[in-house]
Amino acid sequence: MHYSLSFLSVPVSSLLLLPLAVAQQNFDWGKAISRTGWNVTADSFQTGNEAAKAIDGNTSTFWHTQYGDSVAPLPHYIQVDLTKSFVVNGISYQPRQDGNRNGDIGQHTITLSNDGITWTDPVEFGNYLSDKTTKYTFFSHASARYVRITAQSEAQGAGNQWSSMAELNVYSPDTSLSGDTFAPPAPSTKGRWDATVSLPIVPAAGAISGDNTVIFWSAFRPDLFSGGTGLTETALWDPRGQAVSEKTVTDTKHDMFCPGISMDANGVIVVTGGNDAAKTSVYNPANGAWTTAAQMKQGRGYQASTTIADGRVFTIGGSWSGTRDGGKNGEIYDSPTNTWQALNGCPESVIFTKDKGGIYRKDNHAWLFAWKSNSVFHAGPSNAMNWFNVSGTGSYKSAGTRLTAPDMMCGTATMYDAVNGYILAAGGSPDYEDSTATTNAYTIKLGNVNENPKVTQVASMAFPRAFGVAVVLPDGKTLVFGGQSWADPFTDTTAALPAELYDPGTSRWTTVAPIANPRTYHSIGLLLPDATVLSGGGGLCGTGCVQNHFDAQVYSPPYLFNSDGSRATRPVIKTVSAIQLKPGSVLTVATDVAATFSLVRYGSSTHTVNTDQRRVPLSASPIGSLNYNITLPSEPGVLLPGYWMLFALNSAGVPSVATQIKVLLP
Structure with a gap:
């Protein structure tokens, strides 16, 4: 990608740096580069709001595109010359701080250059939330002297032609910050984390819609889970393009944070419980609309659900929301009749872990797998496993234990070979929080319904992971990423940045490329139709919380590369x-x-x-x-x-x- 533009250039070598506490927040994975000597340029500015205001250390000043005698039309760019090349991995963008939202950047791209002439494809794109908080955007390591942000729209669909910025910082993983360094290409055997996608919400939940778009949602606010009911903030992204749109869903009066999620036989996304504990909402990809469905028999949050062979949706557990005294027995939803039926013969007590937090933690996030004869296999995270029968009022049968494994709360479980009944379970911790995560991994082979499966402990992961995510790939391998070694919600401490691949052919793990951002509590992962993997979110802890990750990143696994690092030719x-x-x-x-x-x-x-x-x-x-x-x-x-x-x-x-x-x- 090449640009030939006439820059409006302002030297800023004598300007003060912005105080660390305001706009030079440092992270374990990225440090703010000193702005001494930088040059900043833009395609447009209003007198008094020059580009240099974006790095002058004064939060009351800001760069703003022309709005006086005439208005310069979008798109707009602002770029910095770091004076020499660095390994860079992120930027921070602070919107204007005067209470006016004019010029807040919405749809945008970030591109890099080492000579100011030849520019990379975007290392980041997406849509920023329109508010005064500083936006932190991290991407995979790359070499750059020049960093450019190009705004295609004003935020939240305001429709004006302006762009503005109070402060801009660039980050580097090189703690010496010495410059003149270059990022070597990742070996093809490690895969590659590609562009970061900025979102106007923290994506604490997500699903692939039947029209191949990704729908994300947070809670009643884009950045906070607690204290609200009655609406949900959502965002949509089509992986075939760069546009991200947002919508506030009020039709169903349902705050869909911490729900159960299942896709029914027609691809309708059935979302149950959460902050509004008894609600059910459904998303129809045919018209892109959310509608209200029948309420559950029990209010629930942090439950799990699964679609079974006859198309109904089974759920169990979820004492985080509604009453917190247990009793969240199984129930089942029938989409065609829009009805829920209680299954009191499927007691939640059999899925309990030994969590020190009590019942409201013991029945969370069950690992549920539909199997033959309309059965449901419960693989964990408790050490105890079970079979659930959904006929009549339901029944259950113990399926033994996962050998001597501890409870694996907030670990991962994937069915990587459904024909032969193989499940991979990995990571997690004995307690939901304040608990040491494990590296343990097990395969579980299902056979006949109601028979104990065969459990085998396999090689351990390299990194302990609680709050990690696992995605099964087309070749049967499982990608596990994110998580932390000490389970501590709303923190990024002890985060595991490298991802790992489990190969069932060798029963071994391979450490692959590291992700740009930690993905811990409230993060997600999805396989995309182009065989890449999306990882997003983390946080949802309120205004100014730096653990809020308003973004996702796409991983290209090693199977998409030749041995020389070039992109492999794909079958059709x-x-x-x-x-x-x-x-x-x-x-x-x-x-x-x-x-x-x-x-x-x-x-x-x-x-x-x-x-x-x-x-x-x-x-x-x-x-x-x-x-x-x-x-x-x-x-x-x-x-x-x-x-x-x-x-x-x-x-x-x-x-x-x-x-x-x-x-x-x-």
Whole structure:
């Protein structure tokens, strides 16, 4: 990407630095670079509001684009010359502090250059929240002398042509801050964290919609979870572009913080409980609308839910919200009739951990997996495991224990091979907070319903992780990222930045590229249709809380790179015989290269839980040159109804961009 522009340049070598407490907040992963000697330029300024005001150390002054005799139209940019190249990994942008929101930056990009002529693709893009708080944006390490922010819009859809900024800082992971340093490219075996996506909310929950957009939400405020009910702040992002939009959802009178999330047989996102404990809201990707559904029998928060083989949604636990004295037994939701039924034969007491915090912590974030015959397997986080039967008023049967493992609250569990019933459980801590996280990992192999599964302890992770997130990949590996070694909500201390990949073929972990921002309490993770992984959020602790991460970042796993670090050529699914099929159907697929295939169900994520995602490896029979017949699994408890991503993988394991497949009810 190249730009040739006439800069309005102002030297600022004699200006004071802004006090550390105001705009040079330092982090373990990034330090503010000294602004001595910087030059700052912009495409436009109003006299008295020159570009130099953005680094003058005075929060009462600010850069503002022209608004006097004429108005300079968007887009606008402001850029700094650091005077020499640094390894950079972030910026902070402080909006004007005079109480006026004119010129707050909304949609924008951040680009870098070492010569001021050739510019990178955006290392960050998105939409900032319109308020006075300082925005901290971190991205993967890169070499730069010049840093440019380009504003495409004013924040929150205000519609004016202005841009403004009180203070700007640039960050470096190089603690010496000596300059003249360069960031080596990450080895292809480590994968790469790509552009950061700035959001107008802290994404404490998210899901892949049936139209392949990502819907994020926080709570009644974009930055705070506590104290409100009746509405939810949301944001939408289409991974195929850079635009991020926001919406305040008031239609359902539901604050959807700390909910259960499941996608039903038609791809409708069913969100239950949370701050408004008994509410149910549903998001229909067909029209992008939220509507109210029937209330649950029990108010809940921090519960988990899962869609079962017949399309109903089962939930259990959740004493964080509503009454905090337990009794959050199972219940089940039927979308077509919009009704909930109590399942008192599925008692929540059997899923309790031994948490020192009491009942309101013991029944949180259950690991639930739909299985054969409309059963639900409970894999944790308690050491005890269980089978739930949803017929009639429900019943349960103990499934033994996860060997001698401690309780793994806020650990991760992924079904990486649903055909053979394999689940990977990793991390977590014995207690929800003030507790030491574990590196332990186990595979759980399901067999017949009501039989104890086979549990095997496998190699441990390199990093202890409570509040981490796991995402299953098309090749069957599981990516685990985020978390911290000491479970301490609303902190980023002891955060694990490197991600890890578990390979079921070797039962081993590989440490891969580090993420730019810590992802701890209230972070999420989702597999995207292009086989990349989205990681976002953390915090939701109020105005000025630096643990609020208003962003997400996209990871390209190692399978998307050649050995020399260049991007691998991806196979292409050219045609499919159908995009809506029942279990047991035969699907014919044409590709451009010899391929194997897998299905991964669309995911949803909050508080370490993603019960929607699972992977189904597929057996394909060649029927001529680059054409295949694939017989889908006939068991609806394996191939759940709803939307799935069909991937083709070439002989090197490189996945295609997914083709959407809807699995129908039997």
